[in-house]
Amino acid sequence: MQGRSYKDLRREVWDTNRCCGCGACIAVCPADALIFTPEENSHPYNRIYCKEATDEVPCGACYEVCPRVKMIQGRGLLGDYRSIVSAKAGIDIPQRQSGGAVTAILADALDNDLIDAVVTVSEDRFTLKPQSVVITSSGELIAHAGSRYAWWVPLLAALKTAVLERKCRKIAVIGLPCVTEAVAEMKASENDLVRPFARSIRLVLGLFCTETFDYNHLVQGIIERRYQLQPHDIRRLDMKMGFLITKTDGETLTIPLKELNEAVRPGCRICTDLTARSADISAGSVGSDSGYTTLIIRSGAGEAFLQSAISSGALLIEGDVDEKAIESLAAKKAARGIPKK
Numbered sequence: 001m002q003g004r005s006y007k008d009l010r011r012e013v014w015d016t017n018r019c020c021g022c023g024a025c026i027a028v029c030p031a032d033a034l035i036f037t038p039e040e041n042s043h044p045y046n047r048i049y050c051k052e053a054t055d056e057v058p059c060g061a062c063y064e065v066c067p068r069v070k071m072i073q074g075r076g077l078l079g080d081y082r083s084i085v086s087a088k089a090g091i092d093i094p095q096r097q098s099g100g101a102v103t104a105i106l107a108d109a110l111d112n113d114l115i116d117a118v119v120t121v122s123e124d125r126f127t128l129k130p131q132s133v134v135i136t137s138s139g140e141l142i143a144h145a146g147s148r149y150a151w152w153v154p155l156l157a158a159l160k161t162a163v164l165e166r167k168c169r170k171i172a173v174i175g176l177p178c179v180t181e182a183v184a185e186m187k188a189s190e191n192d193l194v195r196p197f198a199r200s201i202r203l204v205l206g207l208f209c210t211e212t213f214d215y216n217h218l219v220q221g222i223i224e225r226r227y228q229l230q231p232h233d234i235r236r237l238d239m240k241m242g243f244l245i246t247k248t249d250g251e252t253l254t255i256p257l258k259e260l261n262e263a264v265r266p267g268c269r270i271c272t273d274l275t276a277r278s279a280d281i282s283a284g285s286v287g288s289d290s291g292y293t294t295l296i297i298r299s300g301a302g303e304a305f306l307q308s309a310i311s312s313g314a315l316l317i318e319g320d321v322d323e324k325a326i327e328s329l330a331a332k333k334a335a336r337g338i339p340k341k
């Protein structure tokens with residue numbers, strides 16, 4: 001979309017609180033002109049220069065990949081899919097969130113050279129502060145298992161590192177639904193500046209998502225100040241009838257979700273996709289028994305990665321899926337509706 005620039009994004013997405021913080025615009029900007037700052041992270045901002053706006057050099061890459069310019073609508077509650085299964089890892093994954101299926105599929109893919117890198121989110125274990133990372137070994141991926149439930153991070157910014165610095169060309173992206181939508185926009189783009197990123201992504205693994213929270217607001221404002229808890233005292237986080245915190249001493253504490261409302265990122269309030277309908281494989285806990293992951297297989301690529309992990313014994317398919325439970329949660333999220341610009 002040449003002729004468009006960050007100024008159009010600012011008017012249509014940033015100033016209307018629609019930005020989901022996916023980081024796609026940051027990844028593809030050839031001038032490295034867009035950044036998030038710790039102070040203002042409800043959307044990126046431009047640090048003065050822009051090829052298109054400053055020099056009238058055709059670009060428009062940021063506008064082209066943004067999933068919030070025209071939000072995807074329709075496609076049913078669960079989107080298109082080939083099969084839905086319940087699965088768990090056949091390998092040991094101590095930190096897994098549900099059944100460890102996400103880690104198992106991608107660890108198998110790394111070991112069998114189906115992919116050369118995974119772009120995902122990690123955290124500082126002491127502060128729980130999130131960061132986007134590029135992981136290239138199965139051992140490292142296993143050490144990073146588990147959901148960074150609460151913390152938002154512009155995940156796709158790390159795609160730039162993977163593609164341009166580390167020259168990875170067989171990348172798997174793990175992302176929340178908004179991130180999978182941004183990747184879909186990249187793949188649909190005919191912009192030469194976007195194509196190297198789209199071509200380098202081999203698999204998109206989407207995690208179910210209801211919302212994410214701003215780190216500063218949640219940790220400093222709620223967990224530390226109101227509940228007198230330090231991030232390094234937290235061993236595990238789950239969303240179970242509230243925000244369930246398991247402390248390092250084994251004690252648990254549940255924060256009611258309504259108390260977290262103030263920390264929800266603005267872009268999440270208009271998000272209607274629970275199950276990552278643009279992914280090759282989507283993964284969540286709802287619909288499966290405890291200790292299992294629900295997997296929605298949507299594409300041929302997704303099917304191929306699944307079968308590889310099953311054949312090597314990394315992944316076990318067991319049990320039934322309660323599709324009604326997934327649909328019910330998806331319907332609640334879809335009811336948020338999309339406001340007019």
Ligand SMILES: Cc1cc2nc3c(=O)[nH]c(=O)nc-3n(C[C@H](O)[C@H](O)[C@H](O)COP(=O)(O)OP(=O)(O)OC[C@H]3O[C@@H](n4cnc5c(N)ncnc54)[C@H](O)[C@@H]3O)c2cc1C
Nearest residue numbers: 096097098099100101102103146147148149284285286293
């Ligand atoms: C913010 C958030 C909200 C979620 N909400 C729901 C929900 O409402 N209902 C539901 O059923 N499931 C939800 N999930 C998905 C669920 O928590 C599990 O991630 C999913 O069931 C897969 O479990 P697993 O054991 O197979 O994954 P694991 O084997 O533990 O692997 C998880 C992988 O995801 C990566 N990861 C963790 N956090 C992020 C992140 N924020 N962005 C990108 N990659 C990440 C990790 O690095 C790891 O590689 C949510 C996940 C997140 C991150």
Ligand code: SF4
Nearest residue numbers: 029050051059060062
């Ligand atoms: S240089 Fe291109 S991608 Fe970067 S802000 Fe300008 S139009 Fe957007």
Ligand code: SF4
Nearest residue numbers: 019020022023025066
């Ligand atoms: S939604 Fe993503 S691509 Fe669009 S402005 Fe926000 S961070 Fe950039």
Ligand code: SF4
Nearest residue numbers: 020178209211268271
């Ligand atoms: S609710 Fe989840 S998928 Fe939607 S914008 Fe927020 S983080 Fe992204």
